Amino acid sequence: MIRILTFLLIALPGLGTAQTVTSAGRIIVEAELPDVGGLSGIEVFADGSFIAISDRGNFLEGTISRIDGNISGVALLSLRPILDSKGQPLDARNIDAEGLAVSDTGEIYVSFESNSRVMLHTDLNSAAIFLPKHDDFRTLQNNSGLEALAINAGGILLAIPERSGLETRPFPVYAFDGTIWTQTASVPRVGEFLVTGADFGPDGRLYLLERSYKWPAGFSARIRRFTYVDGNLGDEETLLVSHTEKLDNMEGISVWSDSSGQTRMTLVSDDNFFAFQRTVIAEYLVND
Secondary structure: OEEEEEEOOOOOOOEOOOOOEEEEEEEEEEEOOOOOOOEEEEEEOOOOEEEEEEOOOEEEEEEEEEEOOEEEEEEEEEEEEOEOOOOOEOOHHHOOEEEEEEOOOOOEEEEEOOOOEEEEEOOOOOOOEEOOOOHHHHHOOOOOOEEEEEEOOOOOEEEEEOOOOOOOOOEEEEEEOOOOEEEEEEEOOOOOOEEEEEEEOOOOOEEEEEEEEEOOOEEEEEEEEEEEEOOEEEEEEEEEEEOOOOOOOEEEEEEEEOOOOOEEEEEEEOOOOOOOOOEEEEEEEEOO
């Protein structure tokens, strides 16, 4: 049984530029299934369907419905394990899936933050193909590894760790061209926000989701976007900063174009399987 609480928001405190980003609602999903939760990445498609990943090593499929452009409901359709290269469900420290990217031709990429690596799946039921590792992956902080994953129309895959190692050090951005990883780009680290998700939008720009946490205020979310040209990021723009209880531990972002051509940002939260946290799906319209 799935219980859904729906909230339609006219405005959300903390929007960076009201003319650029407007709220299209949010929902809180409570599923009476023990393994639905911990959602750390999401990809949404024009037909309303989505896939998500859980940090317990699962793929989740579902659909989102909307009324007058605002979220009105969600249906969770299937939960299945992410398979390793031998076709077996992930186990132990290998399960912590954090980043999700789907190419224009349907390949599914998943990154992990404990045993930092990236896996390729031809579909949700296929055994994984391990991508080669950059030397830096072996030195990333434990539980703060490859948190964000995005692939552009040219097939360049970007991976970004949650932490950079120092508050004054930019987040490194690793690019995979189908053969090797290189690190020529970085993201400026601003304030206490850490990287949680990324996606390339229909405009070709990289959208970066970040999160901070302060007791007792709770979670804050920020979205920045950048141009990506010749392996470098530029033209930084802050689209959203939310200091509000209406969101949660936002970790996944999908930037996509719906059937009418409207660009949407869909965010999902990781509830960490804690009773005091929630699985929130929130949407925003990008108006330029």
